[in-house]
Amino acid sequence: MAATLREVATRAGVSPITASRALNNRGYVSRELRDRVLTAATELSYVPNAVASSLRSRKTQLLALLAGVINPFWAAVARGVEAVANESGYSVLLCNTDDDPVREAGYIDQLVRRRIDGLIIAATNGSAAILQALNRQHQPFVLIDRVVDGVNADSVRGDSKDAAYRLTQHLLTTGYKRIGMISGAHNVSTAQERVAGYRAAISEAGLEVCDDIILYGHYTENWGYQAAYQLMSRQHPPDALFAANNYLALGVLEALHTLGLKVPEDVAVVCFDDTTNLVSARFLTTASQPAEEMGRAATRLLLERLAMPDRPPQHMILPIEIVVRSSCGCGSGTHGSV
Amino acid sequence: MAATLREVATRAGVSPITASRALNNRGYVSRELRDRVLTAATELSYVPNAVASSLRSRKTQLLALLAGVINPFWAAVARGVEAVANESGYSVLLCNTDDDPVREAGYIDQLVRRRIDGLIIAATNGSAAILQALNRQHQPFVLIDRVVDGVNADSVRGDSKDAAYRLTQHLLTTGYKRIGMISGAHNVSTAQERVAGYRAAISEAGLEVCDDIILYGHYTENWGYQAAYQLMSRQHPPDALFAANNYLALGVLEALHTLGLKVPEDVAVVCFDDTTNLVSARFLTTASQPAEEMGRAATRLLLERLAMPDRPPQHMILPIEIVVRSSCGCGSGTHGSV
């Protein structure tokens, strides 16, 4: 049971090094010896010991994605990460941080002890210190979706500001004048950028930005519900709502349902992130982020970083597509795409 | 950078073994030496190398959960697994198999190479051979949610048959007579058990089981849509639908919406798995599985297996709660619980 490389080598009548080279298809091994080794390995049902290999080679061939993984958006990101990683012989650990800095720190500690080759992190606010420590330890990592102030690292994210700008512009063009903004936390970069795009579009249209209909909270369904309920219960409610994330949008829809308001007749709704796998939200006009491509890009960046530790940090900003459906009440059909 | 245990020991003026004992809180070390070691470790910002540790101790302190992780049910299971594992000093790898046997086999191979201590597997149909191979290699694993024919291993699952029986009984008691059953794949044990419970309830009520309104497919939204659409388009459509899984239920609801049918006025709907985090499905009467507890139980079983490799396999069957809401049209309120 559990044959070792040495045993395989002995059986094949070669040295362990030759056996290693044959099995890993690396270095020079004659066809004959290679075959002998492979046969011996099969006969002994040899399973290479990745732990020993990692110890000696100082490489674990292991990457990790730290994010709030249980969410359609992150699921797609994870798919992209795995695809690229597997192509290059890496495995991926999925770590669900629930956007909790404590969980995040715990995972990072674990992973560093295990000598993981690289990390892809959707950083929670306030984890700057941990990330800086990673930099000091020369532990390669890539930021995804969100950037963190004071942390110098490769990053991949969607062009939130531009997409928010265009989404808002679309609402304004369609005729809405008072657009409520339901955003995430102040100190999450995507929340800031989406509000910035929203503001830019309104200002540019010659309208005034009402700060009191911009609500910051968290990217949760619950906050979406509360914020929408509150906004729509005011004396002068908005005629449109901008949910800065898909889960917020679900909460918004539920609040509107509770209040007996119809979309888009009573109020228009647009949001960020794709919602096609959320049945109740399929009619939403949305800024659809290229989630899988973000995962792919981040992984490529990480692999490049492993190969070139001293390269200056790269920052990728991917374009976001606006998908117009019926929730914005514009005339362009229920399933068009701009 | 990257201080080793040996360096810590030298700085503390002790042998590496003593340093190891001090850091791991194991064996006899005097208070004084322990403090010296801990101080030295801090000063050198020592990070233990788990790879080296694993190689020598032949333990990785690593478990994995293989399942279609991207789903509220499995997310809850994963939470339970992580909780118990972390308590005992284990980390957990989440592996999303998409219920694809090929992906599953790939992951298992990877994990065994990495000398993972134990696996928790939601086996896809037809992976019996792989699991038997694991048994031959003495690789500990636990089956979760589903059992597999011909595989002898610890297992944890919900009492699907009983819950399906009670759910069906509830519909019959409420007055429905013709209940369409939309199930998963034939060779998935949960699908079989849920149909069995459904049959039992109908027979016991003195009614005849109509095989032509029992539809097998897959646990996907898409199949739920197709099956419901087909059933409700017949000349004598059912007056109630039983979706054997939460994703099926989403598809069912969408099909009914497309057909312009209202729940429960036109047709009642019940389903398996909790749906509270799926906005459009919160009113469904459902058999709510104790997902997190399943994860906890499976992990406990796995840890016990690691400690007692020769213990005969244990099989746990957890009770499932029926949560009555409004989709079954019974009088007991919209949010009651039985």
Place this chain on the structure above:
DNA sequence: TCCTCGCTGGAAAGCGTTTTCACAATTTCA
């Protein structure tokens, strides 16, 4: 007094690979 026994510590030997380093034999190139 002798002998166990609980405590404290170290020396040496690996765990199973891969990384040097070394050495031939063969081929390629100017």
Place this chain on the structure above:
DNA sequence: TGAAATTGTGAAAACGCTTTCCAGCGAGGA
């Protein structure tokens, strides 16, 4: 034709930790 590059193999060491074995010491019991 000689030198350099390419191809093919192995010996020995090393990766960083823990296991195993052993030894000293004081206390308590026979």
